[in-house]
Amino acid sequence: MEAINEKNKVIIEQEEIPEKPQEPVFVPEEIEFLEKETVAVTVPEEILYSALDFHGFLKSLDEKVTAVVIDMKTKSGTVTYLSDQVSVINAGAYTEKAINLSARIKTAKNLGFDVVTRIYAFEDSTAPYNATDMAIRYGSADGILWLDDSVDNGGKPWLNPYSDTAQKYILDIVYDAIDSEVDAILLEGLRFPEEDGMEYAYFGVGAEETSKGEVISNFAKRIYSSAVITGTNIIIGFDGY
Numbered sequence: 254m255e256a257i258n259e260k261n262k263v264i265i266e267q268e269e270i271p272e273k274p275q276e277p278v279f280v281p282e283e284i285e286f287l288e289k290e291t292v293a294v295t296v297p298e299e300i301l302y303s304a305l306d307f308h309g310f311l312k313s314l315d316e317k318v319t320a321v322v323i324d325m326k327t328k329s330g331t332v333t334y335l336s337d338q339v340s341v342i343n344a345g346a347y348t349e350k351a352i353n354l355s356a357r358i359k360t361a362k363n364l365g366f367d368v369v370t371r372i373y374a375f376e377d378s379t380a381p382y383n384a385t386d387m388a389i390r391y392g393s394a395d396g397i398l399w400l401d402d403s404v405d406n407g408g409k410p411w412l413n414p415y416s417d418t419a420q421k422y423i424l425d426i427v428y429d430a431i432d433s434e435v436d437a438i439l440l441e442g443l444r445f446p447e448e449d450g451m452e453y454a455y456f457g458v459g460a461e462e463t464s465k466g467e468v469i470s471n472f473a474k475r476i477y478s479s480a481v482i483t484g485t486n487i488i489i490g491f492d493g494y
């Protein structure tokens with residue numbers, strides 16, 4: 254019996270015991286933001302400024318909502334977040350309730366939402382009052398601020414798309430968005446004002462050498478170039494007309 258047992262022991266040790274096949278591990282394929290079917294909701298400005306209200310707003314959203322839109326620079330030109338960029342600080346467009354953008358984005362992502370930050374570009378009625386070198390002027394470089402309508406009708410100034418200072422201001426906000434690792438940046442107001450009254454608008458020396466369309470197109474390329482390295486998606490919104 255000892256001899257038989259010893260023999261069996263040797264056989265067992267010499268046999269190759271087949272390994273148990275491993276269960277296939279399912280790794281979900283990461284889908285690019287622009288390839289997803291996205292339902293996005295804009296966070297109201299008054300809710301954005303309160304961390305508690307912001308969290309409650311996100312928790313209340315319908316389960317079909319997949320992304321939230323956070324305004325970094327509103328249609329009026331208000332900058333809603335804290336920035337270290339000199340151009341942003343000099344524009345004087347901060348709200349007193351400016352938020353920690355990264356904290357808001359982290360909250361949204363922890364709750365399962367993609368995040369889109371919205372930036373209004375040249376449509377801005379705040380910064381032109383504080384940094385006049387970025388504004389469209391009336392008639393000449395020394396003229397008063399150009400408004401898109403009469404004061405009585407609520408006319409507003411605009412940032413000058415031909416101004417290098419204005420372009421850098423917007424680009425620096427885009428850089429802040431990229432650094433915050435958002436899923437996409439939505440650019441609105443990337444245009445000139447409507448043509449009515451534009452015959453009195455002064456855009457600077459040499460502006461007549463480059464068409465308005467070229468200015469917007471070239472600036473959009475600058476924005477794309479700044480974002481493409483990091484893979485940040487750029488979405489440009491246009492008004493229907």
